[in-house]
Amino acid sequence: MAVGSIGTTVRAAVAWRPEKRVTGAFLITGLIALLVGALLGPFQAMNYGDVNLYRYLPFLKSYYQGLTLHGVLNALVFTTFFNCGVLIYFPARELETRPSIAWLWASYGVMVFGLVLSGIAIWSNSSTVMYTFYPPLQGSWGFYTGLALVVVGSLMVAFEVVRLRARWRRDNPGKVTPIVTFMSTATMLMWVLASLGIVVEVVVFLIPWSAGWISGVDPQLARTLFWFTGHPIVYFWLLPAYVSWYAFIPKQVGGELSSDTLARMAFVMFMVFSTPVGFHHQFTDPGIPGGWKLVQNILTFFVVIPSLLTAFTVTSSMELGARRKGGRGVLRWIGKLPWGDASFTAQALAMLSFIFGGAGGIVLASFNLNVLVHNTAFIPGHFHITVGTAVTLTFFGMTFWLIPHLTGKRLFSPRLALWSAWTWFVGMMLFAVGMHWQGLLGVPRRAWISNMLPSLQGTYASAAVPQAITMVSGMILFLAVIFYFTVLFGTLFSSRRIEEDSVAIPFPEYGGVHQDRATRALDRLGLWFAVAAAVVCVAYLPTLLHMLTNQVGLPGLRLW
């Protein structure tokens, strides 16, 4: 399919500089947030090795303040900035059509302002409420307002992505949306629907409550609104990684996407089934009827299917590439994959971690298995190999080509980049072993267990072995952070320029796009958005309406 022949074609690489600059700003800001958050990570890991290093951090009042900073910066800020950067840039380049640069800078400005507001609130210890901020624990208005602005900025970018695709469709009637644009738009539309919960929670309830305009907030309602967004947000983090796995990895390994249609189907399924699943974070909540919990349990299992599809399609695409390079045997072809390429290796390891992360996710989504590990150390063990590795390590892998592409600087030490990928992978896998294991032994999550009352020491004595593993993982991850950010800053501050656009975006070959009926049906994203909204209404409305009409407003408390 000839994509180059579009109305607003921009051909010369140099002409993309404005897009590159704003995308770079999103990425670098997100990565700096990650750096600050990740540097606190080893302190968290040490705590779960029963070693309290927080006493040596005079600028933080407690483990809990550090954990709030770690969670907000890594899970909310880093991911959202990174996603906004790539999900507008790739479609713009694929469609060769120009987004509104001013609008993107405005979005960026809103998000940075929000980040600063929230950052000040957390730093001053006024909002040590974790990134889940369940009321009645009450942070300052700046904390909630800042987070709301980060979401608002991301929705502004989503608007621009949708607009870009609409404009392209108007100019190209009858054509199927190119795959990267399709995936990016589906992801953003999913986020628009999913973010509704947190927007209502924060804007209608938490900001007025923290500012003193309303006296009470219902904790069960707030928690339910939070998890309305809280689960699909993990797909908002994950899907840009899937874009890279589906669209870029096949090219990077010298293969091709084995099925374009299935890739699109996976994204449509994510759009429809990502949101009506939040109750699986609330299986142990008293205020939600068991029947609706089971319904959302089933819907959560539906959303496993697109990830299973992804596992197959991505792996077969890589196998195609390896066999083209002479790979043989049932598994020996794996050796022909480009393991010397840090960008590929980081993402392949990320995929590997997601096999375990996904399996653990099925455990957590099961009504009656969940109860064994709910709110234990199992949970952070789980999400450090999903968002912490599958997503983050994929983003690392993307930056190994994307940062040189955007900045025109040569990647600083590809060898160190490779080291950073492996140490991150090994560290996170060990961390996951330690934390899952501790969780099975009943160690709670988010607990300053290295600072317990003398009379309580030894409560978790049975977890000594996994605690030691967690501690070692923290040290390895500290090295990984140093390695990765040395590569990143080494590249950014390097004086070794490369030729403009000599690192090209590894877009897939378009020969594979079938203009068949299935692909056309999948391309009706507006329709699928309506289906998603309908499924969400069925799964949520009865419970939410009951909660909204039976509220118990409670005043805020500060207990830290």
Add this chain to the structure above:
Amino acid sequence: MDESQHEVIARWERRWVVFGAVMLLCFLALIVFVLATEGAHIVHGGGRLTPAEISQVPLFSNPGATRLSTGEFQVGIVAQAFSFNPSAIDLPVGAHARFYLTSKDVLHGFMIEKTNVNVEVIPGELAYADYVFTRPGSYHVVCNEYCGINHQDMIGVINVLPVAQYRQKAAAGTAAGQAAPLQAVPGGAEAAAPPAGARPAAPAADGSKVYAASCASCHGPDGQGHPGAFPPLAGHAPALYRAGRGYPIDVVLYGLHGKISVQGKSYDNVMPGWAQLSDADLAAVANSIMHAWGNDSSLPSDYRPYTAQDFASARGRGLSAADVHAERARLGLP
């Protein structure tokens, strides 16, 4: 990719999707089967219950274990920062226990280690979950939802005792965490354990033990409090006594909510009331605090230790934590 490769991939893809779907269906069938046959341990909602109403519900105003006429145990537990009330509970092996839970302040967790009991304790909600203890032993009860600076210290214990030993303790009135039988909840009153009937005179209370169990999680094992969150008692408690002998009694019974200043530092927080403790325990802990950490050196010459009678006569006035804050202001305390 040539056609034969494409066909091979498409064939395996279909098999893979079928495999995945069958796997998930099996999982779902198992989940439904287990819920239907052994799902009693899952969390149930018991309706709404605001923190203000907790004291009006016998299950929670007189928390602890009660043996019902059916032989089952009903266990009322109030979660509050940073302890469970009661925090230690004795139960006999084989006890069918139904745990009723609510929170006085913020979200808490209630997880009994080595069991399926794991409840999100939400203020405004009443939750219950069932469990049958088949093995004797000591089970930690862990708060697994972040609730504030001393979240990690919110640990209770359930001691599952051999039946004979439990009966003996219950008869002697020394079993931990039992609801007072005279105020037992409706329906269980006439047959409630312990069989001996009314609770015998409590043994002499040990104030430092009560302190460690109920106060230390906020005010610290050494009475130093937590800067910015919870005020110290070391070097401060005698000043409260001098301002008004009845004031510490009211704080302990009814709690305190509002902005205060202690030794030049300001605090804006909430302390829950501890009316659920016995008068003897409250008097013992008050005296223990007045004498600990060098406090005794600054007590006035006419200091009179607290008695259980002091606390008994201060009960029943229905003060709120904010009323106590107003009383504090009237006494001229910052």
